Amino acid sequence: MHPFVSKAALASAFCLVMQGATAQNKASLTDPAQMKTLLQKSVFDIDTSAKAVIIYEKGWFESFESAPVYKLERIVKIIGKDAVDDFARISVPASKRSLVRKVTGETYNLENGEIVKQSVEKADLIKEKITANTRVTKFALPGVKTGSVVHYVYQIDNTGYGLPSWDFQNSYPTLYSEYEINIPTILKYSSVSNTSVPFKEVTRQRSLEDCNACLYNSANGNLGRQTSIWVRRNIPAFRTEPFMSADANYLERVKPTVTSLEYPGYQFLLDNWEHATENVYYKNDESCGQVFKGNAFLLDPVNQIIAGKNGDLEKAKAIYAFVRDHITLKEESFNDYKALSDISEVYKRKEGNSEGINLLLIAMLRKASLEAEPVVLATRASERLHSFIVDINAIDYMIGIVKIGGQDYVLDASDKYMPFGTLPLSCYNGYCRIVSKKPDAVELHPDGLTDKTTTIVSLAPVKDKLLLKVEQKLGNVSGTLLRNELKEDTAKLKEKIQKGLSKLSTPLQLKQYSVNSLKNADLPLVIRYEAELPWNADKDLVYLDPYFDKLCEQNPFTLTTRKFPIELGYLSDNKYVFNFQVPEGYEVDDYPKSSVLKLSQEGLMQLKNTLVYDAENKTFSINCHFNQKTTVYTADNYNQVRTFYDNVIAEQKKKIVLKKNTPAQVH
Structure with missing residues (x-):
């Protein structure tokens, strides 16, 4: 998360004293007999096909007497070679202000019946700069191979402000997972968990030793300290699926969030979104608070920009274009963050x-x-954010909204290829908060974003060839994506067109191409090109593929089963028009019939194909329209979605058959 705000009020409350914890699952580290049994074991009941199993893991977050600290410990049994690379080298990302230390690691192997232990050396630690504000500490665990048991620990000092979430679920099955937080009682917090087994709150810490999903809370008023411990056992592996939102929306996890900081004479509330946006953003002069000031330095520039503009919408578009086209997005570093977010600078x-x-x-x-x-x-x-859960730490982006004539326009001027009223796909993630004197909410759902593209194709005989002409008008989404891909380089566009032509069943030679509005994001992006198709008038039968721009070449949904919903980034509305002048001496002998393919009776997805052959004028045409009504499809509908795309692909593989006229048929 970018440091949008200086959370000084929270900083005063976050401090740390680390304390140890024990669990029965760690016994193998100190008991040679148990370690030997673990090293010999290659199949676990939790998942008999698992390539690795996490035997034990624990996360600590404590803040009491110094900067906040996070600590992680993990024991893993390596079963298959596919898992070796995942645990032979460990990477620990952290912000520039944080410090990764107290790194230890051991690898245990069984050689000639004896346990051999190898340890990470201090010289094995490598620190790298990933971005201006992110560092990563890497270390290699020695001797990791199939059958190994690895154990590693690390600590991150000064983790930042807020309570970290904890994922009980990993890409490998986990036998035991525990998360403990120790914080001052002046910090009030709530937590939300997402688990397949509900947490049972217990009153004694010892009760955690034999439960499947338990929560223990305690508070010591004399020490001003409160502790929460969550324990989960036997968690299946998490499998990411294509076309889904962030894993965090589905992982088994717990998310504690601060609701207030309270001590005599002072109260800092984050208990609801109204308080949170007011205290963290609206009143913060280093963040959103800037826009509610006088900002007299902007008066003359703004008046120059809107001079001669009629109406508020024209004024808004002119200001947006100025900022987008004249202010350059720069990667920030921790040192110059303030300058890059200070509007005067x-x-x-x-x-x-x-x-x-x-x-x-x-x-x-x-x-x-x-x-x-x-x-x-x-x-x-x-x-995703939720209306009933305040999670400031999840916020990682800021946009603008302007209300004109009763309509809301969402804006992001940091992308030079973004049209007015459109946002990057990543922003359409549901619930958002408007920062204002009277704070409100807005929903940015992918269902509210439709990409309309139109492709018009003509094919006609020219001497001994067929001339293909294509005009493609891209929608806001596809146009923005292509502009960002090309970076105004038309040579890349030529390569892209040629690559598309090379995939067709019949080879075509690109003759010319052009593009309109490549540099002007406020106008539709239009691509035109011509290509030649060899024509052999000696053949009695010719099979022609009329779909020069297919919806998809392969079914994007390849999994046989699915657990999570399909979540697309936007709605598609694609039109394809094909006009073909049949060459002299030939007629259309056979062609696919018009059809309508629907996903469900409601037509959540639909492909309508209208094919017409005019024998008198010897013309053949296709009008194809694909559209979607929603971007979310439940896992129960997955097989229907797969079948729909299979049918679409089959439909667009059908060819038209041209038959050479016999002498008697020639008029």
């Missing part, structure tokens, strides 16, 4: 991070007397 330097650029946009819109406000959200890479 962003305007002066003509560069900023995404937050700074969008805050400048909002401030300029407000200077033009438009009703514009910041919106904070969690992108699709993060867990």
Whole structure:
């Protein structure tokens, strides 16, 4: 998460004293007999096909007397060679301000009936810079192979503010998983868990030793300390599936969140979204608070931009285009974060991070007397926000919203190829919060985003060839994606067209191409090209593939079964028009019949194919329309979705058959 705000009030409460914990699952580390049994074991009842099993893992988060600290310990049994690389090298990402230390690790192997232990050396630790604000500590566990048992521990000091979530579920099955937090009693918090087995709250810590899913809470008023411990046993492996949102939405996990900081004479509330957005964003002059100031330095520039513009919508579009086209997105570092998010500096330097650029946009819109406000959200890479759970730590992006004529327009000026009123796909992740004097919420659901594309294809004989002409008008989504892919390089476009032509059943030679509005994101992106298809007039029968732009070449849904819903990023509305002038001396002998393919009676997905042959004028045409009504399909509907796409592919593989006229048929 970007440090949108300086959470000084929370910082004063977060401090740490680490304390140990024991569990029966760790006994193999100190008992040679148990370790030997574990090393010899290759099949576990929890998953007989597992390539590795997590025997024990525990996370600690404590904050009491110094900076907040997180610690992790894990014991893993390696069963198959596919899992060796996952545990032979461990990477620990952390922010620039954090410190990874107290790294230990051991590998246990059974050689000639004896247990051999190898340890990580200090010299094995490697630290790398991943981004301006992210570092990763790497270490290799020596001698890891099939049959090994590995054990490693690390600690992260100064983890930042907020209570980390804990995932009980991993990509490998887990026998025992525990999470413990120790924090001051002046911090009030709530927690939300997502598990297949509900947590049972117990009153004695010893009760955790034999439960499947238990929670233990305790508080010591004299020490000003409170502890919570969650324990889960026998958790199946998590399998990520294509076309789903962030894993965090489905993993078995627990998410504790701070609701308030309270001590005599002071109260900092985060118990609901209204309080959270007010205290963390609206009142924060280093973040959203900037846009609600006077910002007199923007008066003259804004007046120049909107001069001669008629109506609020034209003014908003002009301001948006100015910020998008003149302010450069720059990767931030911890040292220059403030400058890149300070709107006066962003305007002066003509560069900023995404937050700074969008805050400048909002401030300029407000200077033009438009009703514009910041919106904070969690992108699709993060867990979705919920109206009933305040989770400031999940927020990782900021956009703008402007209300004009009773309509809301969402804006992100940090992407130079983004049209007015459109956002990156990652932003359409449900519940978001509007930051204002009267805070409100807005839903950004993928169902509200439709990508409309139209492809018109003509094919006609020219001398001894068939000339193919294609005009493709891309929608806002596909146009933005292509602009970002090409980066205004038309040579890349040529390669892309040629690659598409090479996939066709009949070879085509590209003759010319052009593109309109590649640099202007506010206009539709239109691609035109011509290609030649060899024509042999000596053949009695010719099989022609009329679908030069197929919906898909292969079924995108390859899994035989599915556990989680299908979640697409946007709605598709694709039109394909094909007009064919039949060459002299030939007629259409056979062609596919018109059809309508539907997913469910409601037509949640639909492909309508209308095919017409005009024998008198010797023309053949296809009008194909594919559209979707929703972006979410339940796992129960998965087989229907797969079958629908199988049918679409089969339909678009059908060919038209041209038959050479016999001499008697020639008029």
